[in-house]
Amino acid sequence: MSDNKKNAPYKIPIGPIHPALKEPILFTFKMNGEVIEEVDFSPGKVHRGIEWMGMRRNPVQIVHLTDRICGICGVTHTFAFSRAVEQVAGIRVPERAQYIRTIMAELERIQSHLLWAGVAAHELGFDTLFNLAWRVREESLDVIEYITGNRINYGIIQIGGVRRDIVKEQIPRIEEALSYYEGLVDKMLKLFLHDKTINMRCRGSGILTKKAALELCTVGPTARASGLKFDVRIDSPYGAYGDIDFDMVLPECYLSETNGDVYDRIVVRILEIPQSVSIIRQCLKNMPGEEGDILWEPKMPKLLSACKKAGGEAVGRVEAPRGECIHYVRMKKADAPYMWKVKASTYSNQLAWLEILKGEQIADIPIIVASIDPCMSCTDRVSVIRKNSSEIFTKEQLHRMSVEKTRGLN
Amino acid sequence: MSDIKRTPLTANEIADRFSDKFAGKISDISIRQWTEGAKSTPVNSVWITIERSILHDAVKEVISIDYPHFGVISAVDEVDFVELLYHMYVYFGCPGKGVEITLKVALPKEDLIIPTISDLIPGAVYSEREKRELMGVEVADIPDKRGLFLPDDFPKGIYPWRKDDAGIKEGMVKDLWAVGRPEDRPNPPVKPKPKKEAKSGGDETKNSAPKNDVWPPEKSDEENKAEIKPCELAEVKGE
Numbered sequence: 239m240s241d242n243k244k245n246a247p248y249k250i251p252i253g254p255i256h257p258a259l260k261e262p263i264l265f266t267f268k269m270n271g272e273v274i275e276e277v278d279f280s281p282g283k284v285h286r287g288i289e290w291m292g293m294r295r296n297p298v299q300i301v302h303l304t305d306r307i308c309g310i311c312g313v314t315h316t317f318a319f320s321r322a323v324e325q326v327a328g329i330r331v332p333e334r335a336q337y338i339r340t341i342m343a344e345l346e347r348i349q350s351h352l353l354w355a356g357v358a359a360h361e362l363g364f365d366t367l368f369n370l371a372w373r374v375r376e377e378s379l380d381v382i383e384y385i386t387g388n389r390i391n392y393g394i395i396q397i398g399g400v401r402r403d404i405v406k407e408q409i410p411r412i413e414e415a416l417s418y419y420e421g422l423v424d425k426m427l428k429l430f431l432h433d434k435t436i437n438m439r440c441r442g443s444g445i446l447t448k449k450a451a452l453e454l455c456t457v458g459p460t461a462r463a464s465g466l467k468f469d470v471r472i473d474s475p476y477g478a479y480g481d482i483d484f485d486m487v488l489p490e491c492y493l494s495e496t497n498g499d500v501y502d503r504i505v506v507r508i509l510e511i512p513q514s515v516s517i518i519r520q521c522l523k524n525m526p527g528e529e530g531d532i533l534w535e536p537k538m539p540k541l542l543s544a545c546k547k548a549g550g551e552a553v554g555r556v557e558a559p560r561g562e563c564i565h566y567v568r569m570k571k572a573d574a575p576y577m578w579k580v581k582a583s584t585y586s587n588q589l590a591w592l593e594i595l596k597g598e599q600i601a602d603i604p605i606i607v608a609s610i611d612p613c614m615s616c617t618d619r620v621s622v623i624r625k626n627s628s629e630i631f632t633k634e635q636l637h638r639m640s641v642e643k644t645r646g647l648n
Numbered sequence: 649m650s651d652i653k654r655t656p657l658t659a660n661e662i663a664d665r666f667s668d669k670f671a672g673k674i675s676d677i678s679i680r681q682w683t684e685g686a687k688s689t690p691v692n693s694v695w696i697t698i699e700r701s702i703l704h705d706a707v708k709e710v711i712s713i714d715y716p717h718f719g720v721i722s723a724v725d726e727v728d729f730v731e732l733l734y735h736m737y738v739y740f741g742c743p744g745k746g747v748e749i750t751l752k753v754a755l756p757k758e759d760l761i762i763p764t765i766s767d768l769i770p771g772a773v774y775s776e777r778e779k780r781e782l783m784g785v786e787v788a789d790i791p792d793k794r795g796l797f798l799p800d801d802f803p804k805g806i807y808p809w810r811k812d813d814a815g816i817k818e819g820m821v822k823d824l825w826a827v828g829r830p831e832d833r834p835n836p837p838v839k840p841k842p843k844k845e846a847k848s849g850g851d852e853t854k855n856s857a858p859k860n861d862v863w864p865p866e867k868s869d870e871e872n873k874a875e876i877k878p879c880e881l882a883e884v885k886g887e
Binding site for chain 2: 280281282285287289290321325331333336337452453454455456457466467468469472473474475476477478479480481486524526551552553555562564566568576577579581585586588589
């Protein structure tokens, strides 16, 4: 230990093929012993130029690109993009389609939060819980498949509406899934929040204060877990959210105080599952319009010509499972949009890492990095450079360190 | 920032406040409303076109109204000038009262420089870095001058969002269909059609793909024979 101290602080790069993201990213940690002194990261290892591609395609073609921006948020990006185009072209989406969009967005939230919950458990070395969370997640994917025909990349949203209706005969199957999740909530809360190990690992780690959450422009459950009342669904209602009665989920709904730590982020995400169930129920109950009235214009040439005639600019915002997603579109009476800018939720949350990783330990990196973003895969490779020699940590080693820390606590 | 004592201003009041304070420096203010849902819940947005010189003060003004959630900076290359759009959101947490404020700033092409707002909103630095990198807009006093998304070996002076000479050059775009197949891999077990292959030779120049990269790769007859064999054998076995 004393030898290492002489060289401290030393730098640890993690990545670029890294864990906590859908995209690879390179972290550089300045370490002092086991403690992180400074963090830096550089994203963009798989910048795909989707905006560039989109500016050479028409809006109906772009819808298929936006479906594939993220593998988890299959509805979010298309929802935001089509809202922007609809505002520019003045397209009124049928009310029924707005309700179906909302139902899909909430089903997506359930599956995304469960996916994240499982990954978080895995990062802590709690693989039983990981397997459980992913098993119960299947039900939401089954329902999504039942409605859209696909587990991911649903392709349900079209400019001006949705492609598939939810008819009366389908409601019992959806209701079955909703009751399933309703019955699970208590169990999930107990398993995640009352577990001794999760308490010890997550309470007080990765703290993001409310002030920092605001100044660093964080969004979604990350911001709400710090006590920031920010939820696009409530602040600027879109789709069917304006008609529905629901409250923002903050840690204080469950805990007596808000710390802004990893534990609070678990609380917010778990409690958003019953919230989504309630929203879907209300949507199904009050579904307006007649069956089949789900598109502003079902004839493709008419839709394309309406988009081609459109000129102007607009912003489409939606609350993705991870937070606010913004699509800015400027159109100039041409086939393709003149400018298209996508801001995904993680874009806003990444800067929070600099804040929440400071002062934490190496073994806490996986869970804290994962805590802002449900799409956590696993640390692929870490190389530790100590003066002249360098050794490489595989993702398994880093994961093992995290597991060992958990065991050490018990 | 305080949740309790916020009395939300309407979009109109925000617009008035700006036009009073920055008279002469604002060229356009428009208020837009969009409704969705069965109850047609309205969401208001204020779009303010300002001069570059007052950007910093305008962001300060937004903060004095309500500390905003800073969304992102969009940038549009309008050929003669570049337009930056600062998307901000105030009064979040007040159900249905949220107002979207977008500050639009036009920059002449010969003088693409904008003051940073990261001293007021630290999180904005991320988006400013992106504008430097993808649009080539210089941000004065930016605390972090590194790029964000493009690889380290990306050519200097090329900005993917530009629509002029500094944009992506044609030669930089790789068409997936034109990249061909790696030569060190085994051929696919499909019988190639030599006649069509010869015809497609004429189109190569159109795609500016090198000759040997054309799909499917040209093969001598001997190679073809060798390749078909395992396929036929497999069929026999299957029967």
